[in-house]
Amino acid sequence: MSLDKLKQIITDVMKEVDVVIGYKQGFDPLHATPCFITKPEQVDQVIWNPLCVQNLASYLTSLKKKVGVIVKGCDSRTIVQFMQEGLIDRSKVVVIGIPCTGVVSVRKVLEKVKHEPIEEVKFSDDGMVIVKTPSGETKMALSEVAPDKCETCQYPTPVLYDHLAGEPITSTKDPQSVFKDIEEFDKKSLEEKKAYWEKEFDRCIRCYACRNACPMCVCQDSCIAESREPHWVSQKSNLTEKMMFHMIHALHLAGRCVECGECERACPMGIPVNKLKRKINSDMKVLFGYEPGVKPEDKPPMFTFSVEEKNIEEHKL
Amino acid sequence: MADTGFIPKEKWGAFIEGLAAKAQVWVPCLDGDVVIFKPYSKDQTLCFERPANSPPKGVIFPQSDTLFAFNFSKDPENPQKVMVELEEKLDFPKTIIFGSRPCDAKGFLIYDRPYMQTDTPDPYYKGRREQTAIVTMSCQSTYAGCFCTAVGGGPADKEGSDVLITELDNGYFIEAITDKGKEILQQAAAESGAGHEAEALKKQEAVRARVKDPFCANGKPEISKDLFESDEFWEEELSKCVSCGACTYLCPTCYCFNITDETTFEKGERIRSWDGCMYNHFTLEASGHNPRPTKFQRFKNRVGHKFLFYPEKYNGVIACCGCGRCIRFCPMSVDISEIVSKLQKQTGSASNGK
Amino acid sequence: MSEVGPKELRIVGFLCNWCSYGGADTAGVSRFKQPTDLRIIRVPCSGRVDPLFVVKALLNGADGVLVSGCHPRDCHYSDGNFYARRRLEMLKRLLPFLGIDDKRFHYTWISASEGQRWQQTVTDFTKQIHKLGPLHSGKEAQQ
DSSP: OOHHHHHHHHHHHHTTOSEEEEEEEOSSTTOEEEEEEOSGGGGGGOOOSTTOOSOGGGGGGGOOSOEEEEEOHHHHHHHHHHHHTTOSOGGGEEEEEOOOOOOOOHHHHHHHTTTOOOOEEEEOTTSEEEEEETTEEEEEEHHHHSOHHHHTOSOSSOSSOSEESSOOOOOOSOGGGTTHHHHHHHTSOHHHHHHHHHHHHHTOOOOOHHHHHOTTOOOGGGOTTTOSSSOOSOSOOSHHHHHHHHHHHHHHTTTTOOOOOHHHHHOTTOOOTHHHHHHHHHHHHHHHOOOTTSOTTOOOGGGOOOSSOSSOOOOOO | OOEEEEEEGGGHHHHHHHHHHHSEEEEEEEETTEEEEEEOOTTSOBOOSSOOSSOTHHHHSOSEEEEEEEEEEEOSSOTTOEEEEEEEOOOOOOEEEEEEOHHHHHHHHHHHHHHTSSSSOOHHHHHHHHHEEEEEEOOSSOOTTOOGGGGTOOTTOOTTOSEEEEEOSSEEEEEEOSHHHHHHHHHHTOEEOGGGHHHHHHHHHHHHTTSOOTTOSSSSOOOOHHHHTOHHHHHHHHTTOOOOSHHHHTOTTOOOEEEEEEEETTEEEEEEEEOOTTSGGGSOOTTSOOSOOSHHHHHHHHHHIIIIIHHHHTTTOOSOOOOOHHHHTOTTOOOHHHHHHHHHHTTTOSOOOO | OOTTOSSOOOEEEEEETTTHHHHHHHHHHTTOOOOSOEEEEEESOGGGOOHHHHHHHHHTTOSEEEEEEOOTTOOTTSSHHHHHHHHHHHHHHHHHHHTOOGGGEEEEEOOTTOHHHHHHHHHHHHHHHHHHOOSSOTHHHHO
8 A cells, every 4th residue: 555645545635624634754663653633734744654553533523523544454443343332423533544464563573672762663575563662673574463353354455444555455364263262261261260360460550551542431530430530449559459440341341342451462461361261252242243343234243132142152050 | 989789681580580589579570562560470471671561650659549448337236326337457568660761760759759758758658668779770771651750750860769770781780779779789699780780871871862852941941831721722623532441551650549439238349449630530529510611621630640730849849750651652642742742832932844 | 858969159139029039938837848058139120130240259258159049931030030140151151261150150940939949949059069169278268
């Protein structure tokens, strides 16, 4: 996809909206950052490359203006989910879709270059990332440093768009592989799984970055994790309270999580928070044949019911 | 002159272990792919190669601190009468923060002013602070987003540390800065540091030259009050902020707290826990009114506190140590140094922002 | 009284006002023998039971949680238990992922007239929890 074409689309869309949300270069060569374009001269700041990791659709529910938004395949599912839940006015959103061949995980790149300061980042046409640090250039395949979600990506082309910058791509990833890691993890013993989560959640500092970065966490300031009345979690910084917070997050996203991975990416302590939600999603698929954020006319399974549930059997003691 | 010493690489582990025998030592440990301060134990993987993801502020200012426990009981003779027993714990063990960075150490100086250097010092903070020695490692590199030199620090700045250690090619150069530091140096049974000072200085200078100075001005950033008060400025800069609190909880100089009573039936604890100005609830009043209802106002307060209000109160000292964590770990890559730099550039220096 | 062993465990039961609470009452009035580990919390409808109630109980000291509502198609509010069924099934599948045995959580449907069935359910569930033992070790569970 050419950047010029994207800029042209943005310029056109600008005529009908108040703001277009895109990406620009961030504070160092390895980071992109969202930019809110309101004036034509700002269009030139726009970039598009595998550093554009943020899910820009997250901003839609808090903006009251008419918005143009750039989405990758995974991000577009957010918009579909918003539509299913009636959280946005579709007529006020212009979706600029970009077929995406994968993004980088900043964390994985830093691991590869041993956390040295980044001087330059380049992307070659054959899917390589070239990172320059004071000790020299490191070449790595994009697939090696992509976030986990890219490995099983089923929707490289946005599922919904008004403008598409580039040619649609079809996924080559096996649809059966999507929840493979979840199934593998679930095979472990209860003790192993308990120990795993205790170790991971113990690092949580309850900064709520996972919650605030999550596009589907639409309660935001009214989140029950911070309210005193009802008092779901206390201010104590212990494992029970941390775990409770993460369960609140996971259960409130049951059958709604579009797996954009923002929660996990935002976490400054590297906690695999998306795993819980993906586990629930895998069950939603088994129980109700439902996948969040794919068809605008679907209804999230927890918002509805069937009198006879085909896949739920009564449990015997 | 400060006392100095030298420890060869092979004796490094024994040095830390020796300290751990006499005090509780908090060291940066690798946990998954993140580095956090934990109490030293042999089965931890220590990591000094990069700064910890979260600063060691929790050692002296814990994320949640039980101020006291309480217990209500009824008088069996007179059920109308309720008695309260309070239990307070104010003895703090001898502690060493080992392997913090100069910026982390400097953070505690920012806390000292409101917590200790007042007419009513905070006993919990003061108790821990006085029992704690800070052993700092000078930085061997710069890290994404860090800018310590721009706020009066440096990668080998001694301010706030009791001991400063510089890693050399075949060992560690140790400088004792305070009396607490001298005690640690004595324990280390180190060789004389005399022959290594030049090498250490050279290493320190080399890193210093690489730290970015986003404010492009010598000395302290001067903030334009007009721009600071302009809503448009904040709305334009902060549209991308998601108003989580990662920046405040990872900040070595953020010291705001909340006090709550966590009670179950007749027993409970009064807890002081971290709070941050990025949260809606921080300023929410009992009436339901919130004087800072938007993320723009909240972030404005964060910048204001660090670069305007704190300096006004405490002789121009900037309450930012330039560690860069808030930039490095921000989910949306909001850059406070860029924002401050824009705030001051408008006052009339040469460049006019982006 | 204690068919299930000498030491009591903590089991929390969320019962709907219209059917299961009535069922438990029927069992009580009929003087059916029941284990005493269960603490009942009456809720208006099984649809009121947020899966987080169950999680909160399990994380904060309960050794088992039982949820019971009206039989499907019998809900006092016509469809509350249909929603509950989906939510609770989702939770039942999630708990083992966290390392909590799903046998510690059970949801079922008992009507106001089914005193016998209530007695059987409580007895069996309590036995099941006793077989698993306490979920929390020592200090934590005291909270």
